[in-house]
Amino acid sequence: MKRLLLFDIDGTLTRSHNGHIPFNEAILKTFGVPGDIRSVIADGNTDPLIIADIFATANLSIEDIDDKWEEFARNLRESYSRAIKSGITTLRALPGAVELLRKLTSGGILGCSVVTGNLEAMAQVKLEAAGLYSYLCRGAYGSDSPRRADLPAIAKQRWEAATNLTIYPDDCIVIGDTPKDFEAARHNGMKCILIATGRYPVQELLCLKADACLTDLTDTEAVIQTLLKI
Ligand SMILES: [Mg+2]
Numbered sequence: 001m002k003r004l005l006l007f008d009i010d011g012t013l014t015r016s017h018n019g020h021i022p023f024n025e026a027i028l029k030t031f032g033v034p035g036d037i038r039s040v041i042a043d044g045n046t047d048p049l050i051i052a053d054i055f056a057t058a059n060l061s062i063e064d065i066d067d068k069w070e071e072f073a074r075n076l077r078e079s080y081s082r083a084i085k086s087g088i089t090t091l092r093a094l095p096g097a098v099e100l101l102r103k104l105t106s107g108g109i110l111g112c113s114v115v116t117g118n119l120e121a122m123a124q125v126k127l128e129a130a131g132l133y134s135y136l137c138r139g140a141y142g143s144d145s146p147r148r149a150d151l152p153a154i155a156k157q158r159w160e161a162a163t164n165l166t167i168y169p170d171d172c173i174v175i176g177d178t179p180k181d182f183e184a185a186r187h188n189g190m191k192c193i194l195i196a197t198g199r200y201p202v203q204e205l206l207c208l209k210a211d212a213c214l215t216d217l218t219d220t221e222a223v224i225q226t227l228l229k230i
Helices: 020-031 047-057 069-086 097-107 120-129 148-163 179-187 202-206 220-229
Strands: 003-007 014-017 090-093 110-114 172-176 191-195 212-214
Touching (some): 014 120, 020 047, 047 069, 097 220, 148 172, 148 179, 179 191
Parallel strands (some): 172 191, 191 212
């Protein structure tokens, strides 16, 4: 059975501490105004929409905002890498994530890729810091589209182009931690597993009626069985 797994990063595979410090630093450096990611609900959103929300909340109007994403990505990557190196920001793989990806990729049955609201440059920094980068194919990112619902189809196309295989949307599983991951999966006719390791507790995620809902990724065998049977 061929299946493609599209993993979200923040709250699903990784968790960061003090990630707001380099993020806010990159906002100031790029746009010349202070902005605070803690003023908005960022979970499940894409970086371009998070920035737009931050400026809207602060009543700031930024000219030519769409011309600055590359510069922002560069500044964010620099700030974040420096913050990780100095220990100001920490980022780690969530329990079970490394074991799960190692097992999935060694079997070769299930393709593993990424759907995340992070800009691609940032996704790479985070996955490298968490020791997960080598397990995942190039997927889709906030730098591809600010609309999360656009991203699963882009990740599917990239995986198909890289492997020379064709996969049906129904054989793709989005794995995330927020209602936005679920909406993006359904918008693309894909399956969805929600993991309660982010902001949303399992009771809240269960209400969405995804194909499965797990408390975490720690039981590798149970997670793989779920991935195979839904
Ligand atoms: Mg997430």
